[in-house]
Amino acid sequence: xxRIVLHGxxxxxxxxxxxxxxxxxxxxxxxxxxxxxxxxxxxxxxxSLNEITDSYDCIIDFSTxxxxxxxxxxxxxxxxPLVLCTTGxxxxxxxxxxxxxxxxxxxxxxxxxxxxNLLTELCQKAAAILSPxxxxxEINERHHNRKLDAPSGTALSIGRALIDTLGNDYYMSTDxxxxxxxxxxxxxxxxxxxxxxxxxxxxxLFAGHDELFEIKHTAxxxxxxxxxxxxxAAFLVHQAPGLYSMKQLIEE
Numbered sequence: 001x002x003r004i005v006l007h008g009x010x011x012x013x014x015x016x017x018x019x020x021x022x023x024x025x026x027x028x029x030x031x032x033x034x035x036x037x038x039x040x041x042x043x044x045x046x047x048s049l050n051e052i053t054d055s056y057d058c059i060i061d062f063s064t065x066x067x068x069x070x071x072x073x074x075x076x077x078x079x080x081p082l083v084l085c086t087t088g089x090x091x092x093x094x095x096x097x098x099x100x101x102x103x104x105x106x107x108x109x110x111x112x113x114x115x116x117n118l119l120t121e122l123c124q125k126a127a128a129i130l131s132p133x134x135x136x137x138e139i140n141e142r143h144h145n146r147k148l149d150a151p152s153g154t155a156l157s158i159g160r161a162l163i164d165t166l167g168n169d170y171y172m173s174t175d176x177x178x179x180x181x182x183x184x185x186x187x188x189x190x191x192x193x194x195x196x197x198x199x200x201x202x203x204x205l206f207a208g209h210d211e212l213f214e215i216k217h218t219a220x221x222x223x224x225x226x227x228x229x230x231x232x233a234a235f236l237v238h239q240a241p242g243l244y245s246m247k248q249l250i251e252e
Contacts, residue, residue, distance in 0.1 A: 003056040007033040008063030016226040030054045049074035058233045072100045081105040081236045087153025101243035107236045109246045110157035112228030117246040119217045123204045124165040135208040138189040142201040150192035
């Protein structure tokens with residue numbers, strides 16, 4: 001059985017993972033980490049990793065970007081694997097993740113859904129064919145009204161994957177409001193919508209002359225992200241220090 005410490009345990013995803021673990025004999029949650037106290041989760045909740053005395057195998061994180069620097073330091077001190085699911089990280093935080101992965105195993109993905117990762121691969125294949133044929137690329141994402149970052153980390157990761165495929169002449173554009181000009185053929189447009197209880201929806205549009213091609217993924221519940229995080233933990237506890245992603249998990 002894999003023993004987990006859940007960072008961000010009182011949040012929406014923390015509670016989803018707590019529920020999933022209760023039904024999955026592969027895992028147990030020995031403790032939670034959160035700035036908010038809770039006594040209804042079935043395990044103790046602490047504010048610091050140093051307070052946890054029970055042994056554990058892996059940390060799963062669904063928290064906020066502001067909490068990541070201190071979490072990385074705590075994981076390095078404890079020398080424990082980390083499944084990092086928080087989005088909205090800046091360049092400095094991402095550099096810190098890469099540095100920490102030289103000492104501990106870290107699984108880092110902007111989206112823990114199998115479908116989203118397949119969407120990204122399909123978009124790269126489509127871009128390689130359609131972009132040279134003159135197709136424009138637009139990414140649209142929709143999320144619930146409580147989401148803090150925009151565009152979503154998933155949308156940005158799709159955009160980066162497309163740039164990796166097409167070359168650095170291409171770039172992401174998140175705001176056209178301040179300019180009045182025709183669309184640059186090398187622009188990857190990004191739009192974000194926030195409202196209601198939308199779990200997550202990502203659409204990549206390839207718009208050519210007299211034809212449109214769309215690839216779309218819709219998350220109907222948060223359980224797909226929780227299941228992905230647990231599968232990542234089961235994978236990560238057997239790995240050497242390094243930075244891992246859904247690509248390695250899918251290919252395993």
